Amino acid sequence: MSDSMFFVLENGRTRQIAREEFDPQKNNVCYISQEVLKEEHNRMGLEEIIFNDLSSERANFRTSLDSYADASVGYLNIINVDDLDGEMDRVMFVVRKNLLCLVRVDDGDGSEFSLFRTIMRQEQGDTTLAKIFYRFLERLLKGGNGRLETIEEELLSLEDQVVHGRADERLNTVIYGYRRQLSLIRNYYEQLVDIAEELEENENELYDERGLSYFRVLATKATRLVDDIRSLNESLSRLREMLDAALNYRMNNIMKVFTMITAIFLPLTLIVGWYGMNFKHMPELDWQHAYPLLAVIFILIVLATLWLFKKKKLM
Incomplete structure:
Protein backbone atom coordinates (compact mmCIF):
# COMPACT_ATOMS: atom_id res chain seq x y z
CA MET A 1 0.00 0.00 0.00
CA THR A 128 -14.72 21.78 -1.15
CA LEU A 129 -12.30 20.75 1.58
CA ALA A 130 -15.14 20.90 4.11
CA LYS A 131 -17.35 18.68 1.96
CA ILE A 132 -14.59 16.08 1.51
CA PHE A 133 -13.96 16.02 5.26
CA TYR A 134 -17.70 15.72 5.87
CA ARG A 135 -17.92 12.79 3.44
CA PHE A 136 -15.11 11.01 5.27
CA LEU A 137 -16.69 11.53 8.70
CA GLU A 138 -20.16 10.65 7.40
CA ARG A 139 -18.93 7.32 6.04
CA LEU A 140 -17.80 6.46 9.56
CA LEU A 141 -21.50 6.39 10.46
CA LYS A 142 -22.18 3.86 7.71
CA GLY A 143 -23.72 0.65 8.97
CA GLY A 144 -24.93 2.22 12.19
CA ASN A 145 -28.64 2.15 11.38
CA GLY A 146 -28.46 -1.40 10.07
CA ARG A 147 -26.56 -2.68 13.10
CA LEU A 148 -28.92 -1.00 15.55
CA GLU A 149 -31.96 -2.38 13.70
CA THR A 150 -30.44 -5.87 13.91
CA ILE A 151 -29.89 -5.49 17.67
CA GLU A 152 -33.47 -4.25 18.08
CA GLU A 153 -34.83 -7.32 16.27
CA GLU A 154 -32.66 -9.61 18.39
CA LEU A 155 -33.91 -7.94 21.59
CA LEU A 156 -37.51 -8.39 20.46
CA SER A 157 -36.78 -12.08 19.89
CA LEU A 158 -35.36 -12.34 23.42
CA GLU A 159 -38.45 -10.61 24.82
CA ASP A 160 -40.58 -13.19 23.03
CA GLN A 161 -38.58 -15.98 24.70
CA VAL A 162 -39.13 -14.40 28.11
CA VAL A 163 -42.86 -13.88 27.55
CA HIS A 164 -43.34 -17.49 26.45
CA GLY A 165 -41.30 -18.90 29.33
CA ARG A 166 -38.35 -20.12 27.27
CA ALA A 167 -35.69 -18.00 29.01
CA ASP A 168 -33.40 -18.91 31.88
CA GLU A 169 -30.63 -17.27 33.90
CA ARG A 170 -28.18 -17.64 31.01
CA LEU A 171 -30.03 -14.78 29.34
CA ASN A 172 -28.37 -12.43 31.85
CA THR A 173 -25.05 -13.11 30.12
CA VAL A 174 -26.62 -12.34 26.74
CA ILE A 175 -28.04 -9.07 28.07
CA TYR A 176 -24.61 -8.08 29.41
CA GLY A 177 -23.13 -8.77 25.96
CA TYR A 178 -25.64 -6.46 24.30
CA ARG A 179 -25.03 -3.78 26.93
CA ARG A 180 -21.31 -3.93 26.19
CA GLN A 181 -21.91 -3.68 22.44
CA LEU A 182 -24.19 -0.69 22.81
CA SER A 183 -21.72 1.02 25.13
CA LEU A 184 -18.91 0.70 22.57
CA ILE A 185 -21.09 1.92 19.71
CA ARG A 186 -22.46 4.82 21.80
CA ASN A 187 -18.97 5.99 22.76
CA TYR A 188 -17.96 5.82 19.11
CA TYR A 189 -20.85 7.94 17.87
CA GLU A 190 -20.61 10.39 20.77
CA GLN A 191 -17.01 10.98 19.71
CA LEU A 192 -18.22 11.93 16.24
CA VAL A 193 -20.90 14.19 17.73
CA ASP A 194 -18.27 16.00 19.80
CA ILE A 195 -15.95 16.47 16.84
CA ALA A 196 -18.75 17.67 14.55
CA GLU A 197 -19.98 20.16 17.14
CA GLU A 198 -16.47 21.49 17.77
CA LEU A 199 -15.88 21.89 14.03
CA GLU A 200 -19.22 23.69 13.81
CA GLU A 201 -18.10 26.15 16.51
CA ASN A 202 -15.43 27.27 14.03
CA GLU A 203 -13.27 29.01 16.63
CA ASN A 204 -10.44 29.68 14.18
CA GLU A 205 -12.82 30.61 11.33
CA LEU A 206 -11.62 27.92 8.94
CA TYR A 207 -15.02 27.39 7.30
CA ASP A 208 -17.69 29.46 5.64
CA GLU A 209 -21.40 28.96 6.29
CA ARG A 210 -21.66 26.27 3.62
CA GLY A 211 -18.88 24.29 5.26
CA LEU A 212 -20.44 24.66 8.70
CA SER A 213 -23.74 23.32 7.38
CA TYR A 214 -22.02 20.00 6.55
CA PHE A 215 -20.84 19.53 10.13
CA ARG A 216 -24.26 20.56 11.43
CA VAL A 217 -25.80 17.75 9.38
CA LEU A 218 -23.13 15.32 10.61
CA ALA A 219 -23.82 16.21 14.24
CA THR A 220 -27.55 15.69 13.69
CA LYS A 221 -27.04 12.26 12.10
CA ALA A 222 -24.66 11.09 14.81
CA THR A 223 -26.93 12.45 17.57
CA ARG A 224 -29.86 10.54 16.11
CA LEU A 225 -27.85 7.31 16.31
CA VAL A 226 -26.88 8.07 19.92
CA ASP A 227 -30.58 8.61 20.74
CA ASP A 228 -31.42 5.27 19.10
CA ILE A 229 -28.80 3.59 21.28
CA ARG A 230 -30.32 5.16 24.39
CA SER A 231 -33.70 3.71 23.37
CA LEU A 232 -32.12 0.27 22.94
CA ASN A 233 -30.51 0.57 26.37
CA GLU A 234 -33.95 1.29 27.81
CA SER A 235 -35.25 -1.80 26.01
CA LEU A 236 -32.41 -3.79 27.57
CA SER A 237 -33.39 -2.53 31.03
CA ARG A 238 -37.01 -3.55 30.42
CA LEU A 239 -35.85 -6.94 29.17
CA ARG A 240 -33.79 -7.42 32.32
CA GLU A 241 -36.80 -6.52 34.47
CA MET A 242 -38.99 -8.93 32.48
CA LEU A 243 -36.41 -11.69 32.92
CA ASP A 244 -36.16 -11.08 36.68
CA ALA A 245 -39.94 -11.13 36.96
CA ALA A 246 -40.16 -14.35 34.92
CA LEU A 247 -37.46 -16.06 36.98
CA ASN A 248 -39.09 -14.92 40.23
CA TYR A 249 -42.47 -16.17 38.99
CA ARG A 250 -40.93 -19.51 38.12
CA MET A 251 -39.28 -19.73 41.54
CA ASN A 252 -42.55 -18.78 43.24
CA ASN A 253 -44.32 -21.57 41.36
CA ILE A 254 -41.71 -24.06 42.51
CA MET A 255 -42.06 -22.87 46.11
CA LYS A 256 -45.84 -23.07 45.77
CA VAL A 257 -45.58 -26.71 44.72
CA PHE A 258 -43.38 -27.50 47.71
CA THR A 259 -45.79 -25.63 49.98
CA MET A 260 -48.75 -27.60 48.61
CA ILE A 261 -46.93 -30.89 49.08
CA THR A 262 -46.09 -29.91 52.65
CA ALA A 263 -49.68 -28.85 53.33
CA ILE A 264 -51.07 -32.10 51.91
CA PHE A 265 -48.82 -34.39 53.89
CA LEU A 266 -48.72 -32.43 57.15
CA PRO A 267 -51.99 -33.99 58.49
CA LEU A 268 -50.72 -37.40 57.47
CA THR A 269 -47.45 -36.73 59.26
CA LEU A 270 -49.35 -35.75 62.41
CA ILE A 271 -51.39 -38.94 62.30
CA VAL A 272 -48.30 -41.07 61.74
CA GLY A 273 -46.55 -39.26 64.58
CA TRP A 274 -49.57 -39.78 66.83
CA TYR A 275 -49.59 -43.51 66.35
CA GLY A 276 -45.82 -43.60 66.41
CA MET A 277 -45.89 -42.80 70.13
CA ASN A 278 -46.66 -46.49 70.71
CA PHE A 279 -48.89 -46.07 73.76
CA LYS A 280 -50.14 -49.42 75.08
CA HIS A 281 -53.76 -48.39 75.44
CA MET A 282 -54.70 -47.63 71.81
CA PRO A 283 -57.68 -49.92 71.23
CA GLU A 284 -57.77 -49.31 67.48
CA LEU A 285 -54.34 -50.85 67.12
CA ASP A 286 -55.86 -54.23 67.88
CA TRP A 287 -58.88 -53.69 65.63
CA GLN A 288 -58.65 -55.70 62.44
CA HIS A 289 -60.12 -52.90 60.30
CA ALA A 290 -57.91 -50.13 61.74
CA TYR A 291 -55.37 -50.15 58.89
CA PRO A 292 -57.92 -49.99 56.03
CA LEU A 293 -59.79 -47.26 57.89
CA LEU A 294 -56.65 -45.15 58.29
CA ALA A 295 -55.85 -45.66 54.61
CA VAL A 296 -59.32 -44.34 53.71
CA ILE A 297 -58.86 -41.40 56.08
CA PHE A 298 -55.49 -40.58 54.48
CA ILE A 299 -57.02 -40.64 51.01
CA LEU A 300 -59.93 -38.43 52.12
CA ILE A 301 -57.54 -35.93 53.69
CA VAL A 302 -55.48 -35.73 50.48
CA LEU A 303 -58.62 -35.32 48.33
CA ALA A 304 -60.07 -32.70 50.69
CA THR A 305 -56.82 -30.74 50.66
CA LEU A 306 -56.61 -30.85 46.86
CA TRP A 307 -60.25 -29.73 46.60
CA LEU A 308 -59.56 -26.84 48.97
CA PHE A 309 -56.51 -25.75 46.95
CA LYS A 310 -58.53 -25.87 43.75
CA LYS A 311 -61.38 -23.90 45.30
CA LYS A 312 -58.93 -21.23 46.46
CA LYS A 313 -57.39 -21.25 42.96
CA LEU A 314 -54.01 -22.25 44.32
CA MET A 315 -53.58 -24.88 41.65
Whole structure:
Protein backbone atom coordinates (compact mmCIF):
# COMPACT_ATOMS: atom_id res chain seq x y z
CA MET A 1 0.00 0.00 0.00
CA SER A 2 1.33 3.44 -0.91
CA ASP A 3 2.45 5.62 1.95
CA SER A 4 0.53 8.65 0.79
CA MET A 5 -1.87 10.24 -1.68
CA PHE A 6 -1.93 13.95 -2.53
CA PHE A 7 -4.66 15.88 -4.31
CA VAL A 8 -5.06 19.49 -5.28
CA LEU A 9 -8.48 21.12 -5.36
CA GLU A 10 -9.02 23.49 -8.29
CA ASN A 11 -12.33 25.09 -9.26
CA GLY A 12 -14.31 22.56 -7.25
CA ARG A 13 -12.58 19.55 -8.80
CA THR A 14 -9.89 17.30 -7.36
CA ARG A 15 -6.76 16.20 -9.18
CA GLN A 16 -4.22 13.72 -7.89
CA ILE A 17 -0.67 15.03 -7.78
CA ALA A 18 2.73 13.67 -6.90
CA ARG A 19 4.14 14.31 -3.49
CA GLU A 20 6.75 16.63 -4.99
CA GLU A 21 4.02 18.78 -6.57
CA PHE A 22 2.50 19.73 -3.23
CA ASP A 23 2.10 23.51 -3.08
CA PRO A 24 1.07 24.95 0.32
CA GLN A 25 -0.40 27.97 -1.44
CA LYS A 26 -3.09 25.85 -3.10
CA ASN A 27 -6.03 23.89 -1.68
CA ASN A 28 -4.71 20.42 -0.87
CA VAL A 29 -6.09 17.12 0.37
CA CYS A 30 -3.88 14.24 1.45
CA TYR A 31 -3.79 10.93 3.28
CA ILE A 32 -0.29 10.26 4.56
CA SER A 33 1.66 8.14 7.01
CA GLN A 34 3.32 9.46 10.14
CA GLU A 35 6.69 9.13 8.43
CA VAL A 36 5.61 11.33 5.53
CA LEU A 37 4.27 13.90 7.98
CA LYS A 38 7.65 14.00 9.71
CA GLU A 39 9.33 14.67 6.38
CA GLU A 40 6.81 17.13 4.96
CA HIS A 41 5.34 19.06 7.91
CA ASN A 42 7.58 22.08 7.29
CA ARG A 43 6.67 22.24 3.61
CA MET A 44 3.00 21.87 4.53
CA GLY A 45 3.33 24.87 6.80
CA LEU A 46 2.37 22.93 9.92
CA GLU A 47 3.55 24.34 13.22
CA GLU A 48 5.98 22.33 15.32
CA ILE A 49 3.37 21.98 18.08
CA ILE A 50 1.11 20.06 15.68
CA PHE A 51 3.90 17.70 14.68
CA ASN A 52 4.91 17.18 18.32
CA ASP A 53 1.28 16.41 19.18
CA LEU A 54 1.41 13.35 16.94
CA SER A 55 4.66 12.23 18.54
CA SER A 56 3.30 12.46 22.09
CA GLU A 57 1.63 9.68 24.07
CA ARG A 58 -1.67 11.52 23.73
CA ALA A 59 -1.85 10.34 20.13
CA ASN A 60 -2.67 6.88 21.48
CA PHE A 61 -5.56 7.97 23.70
CA ARG A 62 -7.06 11.34 22.88
CA THR A 63 -10.21 11.54 20.76
CA SER A 64 -11.01 15.24 21.01
CA LEU A 65 -10.22 18.14 18.72
CA ASP A 66 -7.84 21.02 19.46
CA SER A 67 -8.03 24.40 17.77
CA TYR A 68 -4.93 26.44 17.01
CA ALA A 69 -4.65 29.91 15.47
CA ASP A 70 -4.85 28.69 11.88
CA ALA A 71 -5.53 24.95 12.22
CA SER A 72 -7.63 22.32 13.92
CA VAL A 73 -6.09 18.99 14.94
CA GLY A 74 -7.86 15.92 16.23
CA TYR A 75 -7.94 12.15 16.40
CA LEU A 76 -10.55 9.60 15.43
CA ASN A 77 -10.95 6.19 17.05
CA ILE A 78 -12.64 4.19 14.30
CA ILE A 79 -14.41 0.88 14.90
CA ASN A 80 -16.40 -1.47 12.72
CA VAL A 81 -19.85 -1.64 14.34
CA ASP A 82 -20.39 -5.04 12.69
CA ASP A 83 -17.17 -6.42 14.20
CA LEU A 84 -16.68 -4.85 17.61
CA ASP A 85 -14.00 -7.39 18.54
CA GLY A 86 -11.86 -6.32 15.59
CA GLU A 87 -8.91 -3.95 15.72
CA MET A 88 -9.62 -0.25 16.20
CA ASP A 89 -8.22 2.17 13.62
CA ARG A 90 -6.84 5.59 14.54
CA VAL A 91 -6.53 8.55 12.23
CA MET A 92 -5.21 12.02 12.97
CA PHE A 93 -6.60 14.93 10.99
CA VAL A 94 -5.12 18.37 10.40
CA VAL A 95 -7.40 21.03 8.95
CA ARG A 96 -6.44 24.48 7.69
CA LYS A 97 -8.19 26.87 5.33
CA ASN A 98 -6.36 25.38 2.38
CA LEU A 99 -5.49 21.92 3.72
CA LEU A 100 -7.19 18.71 4.77
CA CYS A 101 -4.59 16.17 5.85
CA LEU A 102 -5.46 12.74 7.23
CA VAL A 103 -2.58 10.97 8.97
CA ARG A 104 -2.58 7.22 9.43
CA VAL A 105 -1.83 6.40 13.07
CA ASP A 106 -3.17 2.83 13.06
CA ASP A 107 -4.82 1.45 9.93
CA GLY A 108 -3.65 -2.14 9.83
CA ASP A 109 -6.12 -3.36 7.21
CA GLY A 110 -5.94 -0.20 5.10
CA SER A 111 -9.70 0.34 5.39
CA GLU A 112 -9.42 4.06 6.12
CA PHE A 113 -7.02 4.59 3.23
CA SER A 114 -9.44 2.70 0.98
CA LEU A 115 -12.29 4.89 2.22
CA PHE A 116 -10.26 8.02 1.45
CA ARG A 117 -9.54 6.85 -2.11
CA THR A 118 -13.21 6.05 -2.68
CA ILE A 119 -14.29 9.51 -1.53
CA MET A 120 -11.70 11.21 -3.71
CA ARG A 121 -12.93 9.27 -6.74
CA GLN A 122 -16.51 10.31 -6.01
CA GLU A 123 -15.85 13.99 -5.25
CA GLN A 124 -15.12 15.17 -8.76
CA GLY A 125 -17.35 18.22 -9.13
CA ASP A 126 -18.34 21.28 -7.10
CA THR A 127 -16.59 20.08 -3.98
CA THR A 128 -14.72 21.78 -1.15
CA LEU A 129 -12.30 20.75 1.58
CA ALA A 130 -15.14 20.90 4.11
CA LYS A 131 -17.35 18.68 1.96
CA ILE A 132 -14.59 16.08 1.51
CA PHE A 133 -13.96 16.02 5.26
CA TYR A 134 -17.70 15.72 5.87
CA ARG A 135 -17.92 12.79 3.44
CA PHE A 136 -15.11 11.01 5.27
CA LEU A 137 -16.69 11.53 8.70
CA GLU A 138 -20.16 10.65 7.40
CA ARG A 139 -18.93 7.32 6.04
CA LEU A 140 -17.80 6.46 9.56
CA LEU A 141 -21.50 6.39 10.46
CA LYS A 142 -22.18 3.86 7.71
CA GLY A 143 -23.72 0.65 8.97
CA GLY A 144 -24.93 2.22 12.19
CA ASN A 145 -28.64 2.15 11.38
CA GLY A 146 -28.46 -1.40 10.07
CA ARG A 147 -26.56 -2.68 13.10
CA LEU A 148 -28.92 -1.00 15.55
CA GLU A 149 -31.96 -2.38 13.70
CA THR A 150 -30.44 -5.87 13.91
CA ILE A 151 -29.89 -5.49 17.67
CA GLU A 152 -33.47 -4.25 18.08
CA GLU A 153 -34.83 -7.32 16.27
CA GLU A 154 -32.66 -9.61 18.39
CA LEU A 155 -33.91 -7.94 21.59
CA LEU A 156 -37.51 -8.39 20.46
CA SER A 157 -36.78 -12.08 19.89
CA LEU A 158 -35.36 -12.34 23.42
CA GLU A 159 -38.45 -10.61 24.82
CA ASP A 160 -40.58 -13.19 23.03
CA GLN A 161 -38.58 -15.98 24.70
CA VAL A 162 -39.13 -14.40 28.11
CA VAL A 163 -42.86 -13.88 27.55
CA HIS A 164 -43.34 -17.49 26.45
CA GLY A 165 -41.30 -18.90 29.33
CA ARG A 166 -38.35 -20.12 27.27
CA ALA A 167 -35.69 -18.00 29.01
CA ASP A 168 -33.40 -18.91 31.88
CA GLU A 169 -30.63 -17.27 33.90
CA ARG A 170 -28.18 -17.64 31.01
CA LEU A 171 -30.03 -14.78 29.34
CA ASN A 172 -28.37 -12.43 31.85
CA THR A 173 -25.05 -13.11 30.12
CA VAL A 174 -26.62 -12.34 26.74
CA ILE A 175 -28.04 -9.07 28.07
CA TYR A 176 -24.61 -8.08 29.41
CA GLY A 177 -23.13 -8.77 25.96
CA TYR A 178 -25.64 -6.46 24.30
CA ARG A 179 -25.03 -3.78 26.93
CA ARG A 180 -21.31 -3.93 26.19
CA GLN A 181 -21.91 -3.68 22.44
CA LEU A 182 -24.19 -0.69 22.81
CA SER A 183 -21.72 1.02 25.13
CA LEU A 184 -18.91 0.70 22.57
CA ILE A 185 -21.09 1.92 19.71
CA ARG A 186 -22.46 4.82 21.80
CA ASN A 187 -18.97 5.99 22.76
CA TYR A 188 -17.96 5.82 19.11
CA TYR A 189 -20.85 7.94 17.87
CA GLU A 190 -20.61 10.39 20.77
CA GLN A 191 -17.01 10.98 19.71
CA LEU A 192 -18.22 11.93 16.24
CA VAL A 193 -20.90 14.19 17.73
CA ASP A 194 -18.27 16.00 19.80
CA ILE A 195 -15.95 16.47 16.84
CA ALA A 196 -18.75 17.67 14.55
CA GLU A 197 -19.98 20.16 17.14
CA GLU A 198 -16.47 21.49 17.77
CA LEU A 199 -15.88 21.89 14.03
CA GLU A 200 -19.22 23.69 13.81
CA GLU A 201 -18.10 26.15 16.51
CA ASN A 202 -15.43 27.27 14.03
CA GLU A 203 -13.27 29.01 16.63
CA ASN A 204 -10.44 29.68 14.18
CA GLU A 205 -12.82 30.61 11.33
CA LEU A 206 -11.62 27.92 8.94
CA TYR A 207 -15.02 27.39 7.30
CA ASP A 208 -17.69 29.46 5.64
CA GLU A 209 -21.40 28.96 6.29
CA ARG A 210 -21.66 26.27 3.62
CA GLY A 211 -18.88 24.29 5.26
CA LEU A 212 -20.44 24.66 8.70
CA SER A 213 -23.74 23.32 7.38
CA TYR A 214 -22.02 20.00 6.55
CA PHE A 215 -20.84 19.53 10.13
CA ARG A 216 -24.26 20.56 11.43
CA VAL A 217 -25.80 17.75 9.38
CA LEU A 218 -23.13 15.32 10.61
CA ALA A 219 -23.82 16.21 14.24
CA THR A 220 -27.55 15.69 13.69
CA LYS A 221 -27.04 12.26 12.10
CA ALA A 222 -24.66 11.09 14.81
CA THR A 223 -26.93 12.45 17.57
CA ARG A 224 -29.86 10.54 16.11
CA LEU A 225 -27.85 7.31 16.31
CA VAL A 226 -26.88 8.07 19.92
CA ASP A 227 -30.58 8.61 20.74
CA ASP A 228 -31.42 5.27 19.10
CA ILE A 229 -28.80 3.59 21.28
CA ARG A 230 -30.32 5.16 24.39
CA SER A 231 -33.70 3.71 23.37
CA LEU A 232 -32.12 0.27 22.94
CA ASN A 233 -30.51 0.57 26.37
CA GLU A 234 -33.95 1.29 27.81
CA SER A 235 -35.25 -1.80 26.01
CA LEU A 236 -32.41 -3.79 27.57
CA SER A 237 -33.39 -2.53 31.03
CA ARG A 238 -37.01 -3.55 30.42
CA LEU A 239 -35.85 -6.94 29.17
CA ARG A 240 -33.79 -7.42 32.32
CA GLU A 241 -36.80 -6.52 34.47
CA MET A 242 -38.99 -8.93 32.48
CA LEU A 243 -36.41 -11.69 32.92
CA ASP A 244 -36.16 -11.08 36.68
CA ALA A 245 -39.94 -11.13 36.96
CA ALA A 246 -40.16 -14.35 34.92
CA LEU A 247 -37.46 -16.06 36.98
CA ASN A 248 -39.09 -14.92 40.23
CA TYR A 249 -42.47 -16.17 38.99
CA ARG A 250 -40.93 -19.51 38.12
CA MET A 251 -39.28 -19.73 41.54
CA ASN A 252 -42.55 -18.78 43.24
CA ASN A 253 -44.32 -21.57 41.36
CA ILE A 254 -41.71 -24.06 42.51
CA MET A 255 -42.06 -22.87 46.11
CA LYS A 256 -45.84 -23.07 45.77
CA VAL A 257 -45.58 -26.71 44.72
CA PHE A 258 -43.38 -27.50 47.71
CA THR A 259 -45.79 -25.63 49.98
CA MET A 260 -48.75 -27.60 48.61
CA ILE A 261 -46.93 -30.89 49.08
CA THR A 262 -46.09 -29.91 52.65
CA ALA A 263 -49.68 -28.85 53.33
CA ILE A 264 -51.07 -32.10 51.91
CA PHE A 265 -48.82 -34.39 53.89
CA LEU A 266 -48.72 -32.43 57.15
CA PRO A 267 -51.99 -33.99 58.49
CA LEU A 268 -50.72 -37.40 57.47
CA THR A 269 -47.45 -36.73 59.26
CA LEU A 270 -49.35 -35.75 62.41
CA ILE A 271 -51.39 -38.94 62.30
CA VAL A 272 -48.30 -41.07 61.74
CA GLY A 273 -46.55 -39.26 64.58
CA TRP A 274 -49.57 -39.78 66.83
CA TYR A 275 -49.59 -43.51 66.35
CA GLY A 276 -45.82 -43.60 66.41
CA MET A 277 -45.89 -42.80 70.13
CA ASN A 278 -46.66 -46.49 70.71
CA PHE A 279 -48.89 -46.07 73.76
CA LYS A 280 -50.14 -49.42 75.08
CA HIS A 281 -53.76 -48.39 75.44
CA MET A 282 -54.70 -47.63 71.81
CA PRO A 283 -57.68 -49.92 71.23
CA GLU A 284 -57.77 -49.31 67.48
CA LEU A 285 -54.34 -50.85 67.12
CA ASP A 286 -55.86 -54.23 67.88
CA TRP A 287 -58.88 -53.69 65.63
CA GLN A 288 -58.65 -55.70 62.44
CA HIS A 289 -60.12 -52.90 60.30
CA ALA A 290 -57.91 -50.13 61.74
CA TYR A 291 -55.37 -50.15 58.89
CA PRO A 292 -57.92 -49.99 56.03
CA LEU A 293 -59.79 -47.26 57.89
CA LEU A 294 -56.65 -45.15 58.29
CA ALA A 295 -55.85 -45.66 54.61
CA VAL A 296 -59.32 -44.34 53.71
CA ILE A 297 -58.86 -41.40 56.08
CA PHE A 298 -55.49 -40.58 54.48
CA ILE A 299 -57.02 -40.64 51.01
CA LEU A 300 -59.93 -38.43 52.12
CA ILE A 301 -57.54 -35.93 53.69
CA VAL A 302 -55.48 -35.73 50.48
CA LEU A 303 -58.62 -35.32 48.33
CA ALA A 304 -60.07 -32.70 50.69
CA THR A 305 -56.82 -30.74 50.66
CA LEU A 306 -56.61 -30.85 46.86
CA TRP A 307 -60.25 -29.73 46.60
CA LEU A 308 -59.56 -26.84 48.97
CA PHE A 309 -56.51 -25.75 46.95
CA LYS A 310 -58.53 -25.87 43.75
CA LYS A 311 -61.38 -23.90 45.30
CA LYS A 312 -58.93 -21.23 46.46
CA LYS A 313 -57.39 -21.25 42.96
CA LEU A 314 -54.01 -22.25 44.32
CA MET A 315 -53.58 -24.88 41.65
